[in-house]
Amino acid sequence: MLTQSEPVVHVLIAQAARGAGPLAQTAAILGRLGADVRVASVETGAACLERVRAGGIDLVVLDLGLGAEARELLSALRGVGPPVVAVTPEPGTDVVRDAFLLGAAECVIAGPEYARVLPVVVLEQIRRWRALLERGAVEQRLRRLEHLNDAIVQAIPAALAVLGPDGRVVGVNPEFARAFGVDATRASGASLEEILPAGLLPRERLLGLLREATVREVELRVSTPVPGSGTATRSFDVRLARLDDEGRLLLVLWDVTEAEQLNRRLAELKRYNENIIQNMNSALLVVDREGRIAFANPTAEGILRGKLAELRGRSIWEWLSDTPRGRELLERTLREGVRFRGAETVITHPSGQVVPIGISCAPLQGANGRRVGAVAIFQDLSEIKELQRHVSQTERMASIGQLAAGVAHEINNPMGFIHANLCQMAEYLSDLRRLWERVGDLQAAIATGRADQIHAQSEKLAALSAEVDSDFVFSDFAKALRESQEGSERIRHIVQDLRQFSRNDSGDRTLADVTDCLDSTANIVGTMMKHTVVLRKEYEELPRIRCYPMQIKQVFMNLLVNAFQAIQERVGSSGETGEIRLETHRRSGGIVVVVSDTGIGIPPENLPRIFDPFFTTKEVGIGMGLGLSTSFSIVQRHGGALRVESKPGVGSRFEVFLPLTSGDSTPQPAA
């Protein structure tokens, strides 16, 4: 495509090779026009056409002497190619007329003036051709711009309207038609308020805006209720700007309803999150990669005892200085991005006060996905810890209460008959005293030596003896005494068992005989279950181990009471009995105590949960479901293990393993 910046002119001469006269000078004449005019020659019409079609030729100088070929060439180039200047040596009008008819732009007779005329004609033709080409190019550019404008106006998701100086609509784009439900072709000539939703731009306002827009660009946001939709509104950003010198205005309406809604929802969401974070019961803390506090919610402020303004920038390590575990967890989150939840640790205040906390950590990622810190959520566990202590104390009291009831029952029976026997023996004694008085009377009579008195007193004595049934009184007095002694002996035994059971109740870790612990517990618990349970003991000689004997006894008591209850549930009031077997064994590295029963057993679905706190299948009031979980944690604390096997309808077997850690057993003599 020729442009104005193209300085070089390409002229193609189509001329037979032979020839003389002025025509032979054509190339030379044109060659003298200067470096800006490049001249090339071809010798046939076909070659000429080929070159023209290849492009870049501004003018063809055609020798009509090529005859038919010349005429064909003219026809081919007519209207599409560069201008053709025909040259002929024959000054005949027919030839010239034919050449014009066939489309030549000019015709030059190769006469004496040829060398002067040809350059003038050629340059003129080139100028015209170029002007023509340029006009075409400009028009094409304009057309392209118009297309572009059209496309933009058609496709832009904003409502556009061109307004006349009087405010009447000149035209609207499809989005305008769509947004306001008007026919684009009919909008022209309408007044704007007729086609905009009522209330969006009231007439007075619109007129004011139109006036203002003639001076400067106007921008504003307007809203209007959506008819029949309650509180919903539509919002638009409006721009009104002068478009051209004719006073026309461009009105742009952006529908920002959705954007506004999104903004509102975003704000709500932010407020909502803010609310949660500010009011949550857990402390929320954000720290940077170095552990410096970036944010703390009010609960965190409470636990760390400071306002966010004072806490910000301080290192969280200040509070975790005495806590290797808490420190390690948070460091791993910061370093490796590991998240963890519900770890228990403590924080230490500058005052030295220690607060138990439960902590969960997650890495905090920046917009680019890189770790920028960590979010930690933690709870003050002081109250929970206190409650736990209280509950386990209550549970212990409950089992001791149960035990006390059993013991009281065992003591009450002998007390019952000892009490009754004592009353009876007092009566026997008064009977015997009465007899003894009569014996005294008889002795006095004998002393008088009078037979009648002796006889009378003897009769009285015999009568009283019969009345009080003295033979029976004597034998039963002895029997009541014997039975009472036996009863008191039983009470003495029970008290001894209790003393044995509560021995070592110092709460300290001591060297203790686990068999003793088991046996004394079994004796105490055994008294309350003697009617329903046969207790079998198979004890192996065990080394003493360092332990908390009272806690170990509590484990045995829980296991025995459970076994007893399991048997009770099985036998009901049938009068049958069950069996509890107690075994002790040595095992490599420790000792094993087995408590097995022939009770109802544990359903398989309950087995995984029986060591959970508060899991119970017993009636309310029988237990809180902490017995086995307490036992489990006691055994764990001793470094041991508590295992269970059970078959419903057959029975359960609990195995307690306690390790014989080095130094915990009595020194063994060297082999």
Next chain:
Amino acid sequence: MSTPAGSRPGASQVRGVVLVVDDETRILSALRRSLRREGYEILTAETPAEALSILEARSVDVILSDHKMPGMNGLEFLALAAIRRPQAARLLITGWTAEVPARDLDALGIRALLAKPWDDAELKAAVRSALGR
């Protein structure tokens, strides 16, 4: 089983037949002592089953039963006893009187609830009143 030793009432003097049930023989023996002078024929049983078989064989005027016994508690036993001998007055004696619901006592028509250890005078009065004297 029944051995009315000690009280030795002549057949004409017997003021009533009392069946005493307790799994503890020493208690049976002490109760017998307490009632010795009352002139009753006293039968004893160590288990509810034994007591029920006595009731099959003969009629009694008063049944005095312990509550906590293996196999069957006192209330259950007295309910079965009432079927066999509805005329017999029924008394319950236990160390844990608070554990026996008053509702059950009424429902089973139990005349008196006595505490262990018992007061001799109270026991005697309760048995006398049960016999309608």
